[in-house]
Structures are given as structure tokens and as C-alpha cells.
Amino acid sequence: MSATSSSPQEVDTDDCLLNYSYIFRDDMLKDKVAFITGGGSGIGFRIAEILMRHGCQTVIASRSLERVQASAKKLSAATGQRCLPVSLDVRQPVTINAAVEETLQKFAKIDILINGAAGNFLCPASGLSFNAFKTVLEIDTIGTFNTSKVLYQKWFKEHGGIIVNITATLSYRGQILQVHAGSAKAAIDAMTRHLAAEWGPDNIRINSLAPGPISGTEGFWKLGGLTKAVASLDKLIPLQRVGTKSEVAHGVLYLVSPAASYVTGATLVIDGGHWLTGANNLSVMQALLQKSARL
Numbered sequence: 001m002s003a004t005s006s007s008p009q010e011v012d013t014d015d016c017l018l019n020y021s022y023i024f025r026d027d028m029l030k031d032k033v034a035f036i037t038g039g040g041s042g043i044g045f046r047i048a049e050i051l052m053r054h055g056c057q058t059v060i061a062s063r064s065l066e067r068v069q070a071s072a073k074k075l076s077a078a079t080g081q082r083c084l085p086v087s088l089d090v091r092q093p094v095t096i097n098a099a100v101e102e103t104l105q106k107f108a109k110i111d112i113l114i115n116g117a118a119g120n121f122l123c124p125a126s127g128l129s130f131n132a133f134k135t136v137l138e139i140d141t142i143g144t145f146n147t148s149k150v151l152y153q154k155w156f157k158e159h160g161g162i163i164v165n166i167t168a169t170l171s172y173r174g175q176i177l178q179v180h181a182g183s184a185k186a187a188i189d190a191m192t193r194h195l196a197a198e199w200g201p202d203n204i205r206i207n208s209l210a211p212g213p214i215s216g217t218e219g220f221w222k223l224g225g226l227t228k229a230v231a232s233l234d235k236l237i238p239l240q241r242v243g244t245k246s247e248v249a250h251g252v253l254y255l256v257s258p259a260a261s262y263v264t265g266a267t268l269v270i271d272g273g274h275w276l277t278g279a280n281n282l283s284v285m286q287a288l289l290q291k292s293a294r295l
């Protein structure tokens, strides 16, 4: 395997990296403040860590206060930066309002918003209840709009800002058992372009980042990552392996950095080329579904 496609050392649990080698300048985000939904776990946790390692202070927000509190402690201990844990439900603007008010009281500004909160599970469209489809759209799509709009009204409109929406490649080839999440993430990619056009004049950059299969995450586990049925997934990916949380976080780091100062309305795919070759495999997916009816 060549150096260009080997993965950095990763930790699969919601804990900080044991070693970190800088690729970007270590003070690149000094004095910046990032508000990260879904920042208490998985990909969001690693995004918080990598931004903090570059001098950023963070707010990590999700429904479970207990979870974000525990994560904030780990993140601050490992990076020496402040991390404020807040509880919110992205489906309820009133809770986002309160969390943003608290952030502005504590940090006096917000420079970056990462919309990472999401919900997903495998389910065929025929078995999906109306409420199940609606729930995923509400968390992913409406939640991303709600949070972006509150941040816009309370800070970004006057001061500018950077938004990164975490999406997915599921809709690119119409992935089976994923009509809910694929539709939700495709709508977010559309929202990224609409808001980039509308809010560009306010000095706000908005981009999507679409990860492929990423190990050590709830999303990967829920979509069958630990089962035998997808054990051969590596061979189907052009770069011959699944991705790491750090690789996604480094994509975010690029998008929020001055290196991306002219990038807006774009979607950065970080998937080792997976969607290009990862065809809908009906028999594998059906086997997966039968193994666990409610992943």
C-alpha cells in the first residue's frame, strides 16, 4: 500500500488519539470557536478533537447531556482547549436557541458550525413506517436547517461564518434500504448550495462533506460494519479499506481553513472512491437485514 492511501493511527472508541502528527499548522484555528452538533460521539467527536488540536475552542451538542459532558472532559484533557457540552434536540429550535445563547455568553462568538447530528438504520422502504421516514428527515435535514438558521440569525449574519454539513453518498446510486437517510442527506447537499448562494454576500461559506464507510462509528456498525456480510467491503473500495474518523476530520479541517477561502456550495466526498464501485448488492443487503431485523 502506498503512503498516499495508508490510514493514520486511529482509536475506534469515543476517546482521543494517542498520537497526533500535524499536517496543518498547529495554531491554524487559534481563538476560533466551533459549534458541533453530534460532537459527543463518533465522527463528530474526532472532528472536535482535531479542531481543538489546532487551537479551536468547541461546543459539542446533542440530546444526551451525560454523553457530551463525558466527551467534553476527554477532549479538554487531551488538547488543553475549552469544550462546552450542551444538550439540544436539532428538531426543536427552542433548544438550539438556548444552546447558542449559552455559547455566546461563554465564548462571545461562534466562527464555525458543523452539522453532524443524524439518525439512521437499515430498513426497506416497504417496511418503513411513515413516522420512521419523517423522523430521519426531521433529524438530518430539518435539524441542519434549524441549526444553520439559528446560527445565522444570532451571529453569522452580522459577523460571517463557516458551515460544514456532514452528509453521505447513499443517494448517488440509490442505495437500497436507505431511502430515508439517502433522501435526507441529498436534501442537505441541495441546502448547502442554496444557502451558499444566499448567504455568500454575508461572508458565510457553506460546504458539505460526504464520508463513505468510516470504522469505529455508530453509523458503520448500524449499517452492518461488524457483520461477516460486509467483511469483504475493503476489496470493493478503490483504496482497499474503509476510512477513519481522523480522515473525515481532516477534510473538515481543510474546509474551515484559510486554504478553502474560495470554496463554497461544494460537496467534498471522503470515501476512498467507494461510491464509484460500491454497487447495490441485493443479496448481501438482504442477508444483513435478515440477520438483524432492527439494526
Ligand code: COA
Pocket: 118, 119, 120, 121, 122, 123, 127, 128, 129, 130, 131, 132, 133, 135, 136, 218, 219, 222, 293, 294, 295
Ligand atoms: N427500523 C425501522 N424503523 C425504525 C427503526 C429501525 N431500526 N428504528 C426506529 N424506527 C422507527 C420507529 O419504529 C418509529 O416509528 P413508529 O412511530 O412508526 O413506530 C420511528 O422510527 C421513530 O423512532 P424513535 O425511536 O421514536 O425515534 P427517536 O427520535 O427516539 O430516535 C432514531 C431516532 C430512530 C434515528 C435513533 O436510531 C437514533 O436516535 N439515532 C441516533 C444515532 C444514529 O442513528 N447514528 C447513526 C448516524 S448515521
Ligand code: NAP
Pocket: 037, 038, 039, 040, 041, 042, 043, 044, 061, 062, 063, 064, 065, 067, 088, 089, 090, 091, 115, 116, 117, 118, 119, 120, 139, 143, 166, 167, 168, 169, 210, 211, 212, 213, 214, 215, 217, 218, 219, 220
Ligand atoms: P453517531 O456517533 O451516532 O453520531 C450521530 C450524533 O447525532 C450522535 O452524537 C447523537 O447524539 C446526535 N443526534 C442524533 N439525533 C439528534 C438530535 N435529534 N438532536 C441532536 N443530536 C442528535 O454516528 P456517526 O456514524 O459518527 O455519524 C456522524 C455523522 O456522519 C452523521 O451525520 C452521519 O450521517 C455521517 N456519516 C457517517 C458515516 C459512517 O460510516 N459512520 C458514513 C456517512 C455519513 P445523541 O444521541 O446524544 O443525541
